[in-house]
Amino acid sequence: MTKRPISSEVDVTLAADERAFFPELPLGGMKVAQKTAATEAHYHGHRDRLRARYREQGDAALADYELLEMLLFRLIPRKDTKPIAKALLSRFGTLAGVFGAPIALLQEVNGIGETVALDLKLISTIGHRTLKSELRQKQILSSWSAVIDYCHAAMAHETKEQFRILFLDKRNTLIADEVQQTGTIDHTPVYPREVVKRALELSATAIILVHNHPSGDPTPSRADIDMTKLIAEAAKPLGIAVHDHIIIGKDGHVSLKGLRLF
Numbered sequence: 001m002t003k004r005p006i007s008s009e010v011d012v013t014l015a016a017d018e019r020a021f022f023p024e025l026p027l028g029g030m031k032v033a034q035k036t037a038a039t040e041a042h043y044h045g046h047r048d049r050l051r052a053r054y055r056e057q058g059d060a061a062l063a064d065y066e067l068l069e070m071l072l073f074r075l076i077p078r079k080d081t082k083p084i085a086k087a088l089l090s091r092f093g094t095l096a097g098v099f100g101a102p103i104a105l106l107q108e109v110n111g112i113g114e115t116v117a118l119d120l121k122l123i124s125t126i127g128h129r130t131l132k133s134e135l136r137q138k139q140i141l142s143s144w145s146a147v148i149d150y151c152h153a154a155m156a157h158e159t160k161e162q163f164r165i166l167f168l169d170k171r172n173t174l175i176a177d178e179v180q181q182t183g184t185i186d187h188t189p190v191y192p193r194e195v196v197k198r199a200l201e202l203s204a205t206a207i208i209l210v211h212n213h214p215s216g217d218p219t220p221s222r223a224d225i226d227m228t229k230l231i232a233e234a235a236k237p238l239g240i241a242v243h244d245h246i247i248i249g250k251d252g253h254v255s256l257k258g259l260r261l262f
Contacts, residue, residue: 046082047073064095071123075116084111097250099124100157128154132177139172140208141243147208148246148253155212155248161188163211165195167204168243175202185214190227192234199240207235209245218249220256228262 050070053061062070065085072081087109092098098106099120106117131150140147147166155162163181166174180195181188188211199207209228213219224247232242244257256262 046080065089068095068098072116075119076111079111081111084109087111096153097157099127100153102159135174135177137173140166140168140174141172151210151246151248152253155210156250158212159214160185161211161214163188163190163209165198166208166210167199167202168206168208169203170205172206172243175204190231192227192231195231196234196238196240199235200238205239206241206243208243210248211245212248216250218247218252218254220245220247220254220259220261225256225261228256232262 047070050062050066054070059067065082068088069081069085072085076084088098088106089095091105091109092101103114103117103121106112106120107114112120128150131146131153134146135143135150138146151164155164161183162179163183164177164179167176167178169175178198180198181190183189195207195209209231211224224245228242228245235242242262244255245262247254247256
């Protein structure tokens with residue numbers, strides 16, 4: 001009986017094993033793999049350069065889309081985030097618009113799934129809480145710019161009207177901040193009796209009324225003015241002052257007290 005050389009058997013076995021372990025690439029598969037690797041190398045290098053520029057020169061050296069892109073690095077680690085950042089800003093206009101956008105609308109942007117949309121809203125919430133913390137233990141009337149910044153961040157990009165009340169104690173420090181009503185795109189039902197009742201429950205001696213105009217224009221309507229007067233008249237006999245009624249729009253705000261409208 002003729003025996004085959006052992007080395008030939010080993011070679012055949014190894015070849016079979018290699019074919020099982022390394023499946024054959026489809027036609028053109030090697031080119032696809034090389035292209036993918038090149039793409040990844042491109043955006044990873046870009047990320048390193050952007051981080052270095054931010055580290056060495058600060059945020060002033062970066063455009064809004066680049067700051068958003070850097071944030072998305074961690075949320076979307078395996079994709080080029082520059083086009084996604086630009087698409088978000090194109091859709092919502094500003095960084096504030098991106099972070100203020102509802103989760104459902106964020107998900108309409110290509111590349112943004114539910115998880116990333118939730119993360120963006122989480123960052124927005126942390127920003128709101130940070131601004132709100134600046135109001136704690138401070139006299140509100142002497143920290144007016146902080147009040148406006150907080151209200152604008154919290155309400156300017158809401159798609160429905162919200163009626164918010166800041167309740168103050170006798171030192172004009174913040175006791176509570178509550179959204180009392182949420183309405184439609186252009187109307188929120190407000191009941192003066194409920195406003196005064198809640199102020200009494202919290203032992204507030206003053207309140208600041210705030211609501212937003214989703215249209216973006218903070219100009220007060222006749223209904224806004226009349227409602228403010230009704231609340232002020234109902235609160236005054238009970239020792240509760242209405243310091244102001246602020247209307248928040250996307251690009252600014254209006255103070256009814258400043259306009260002497262009540």
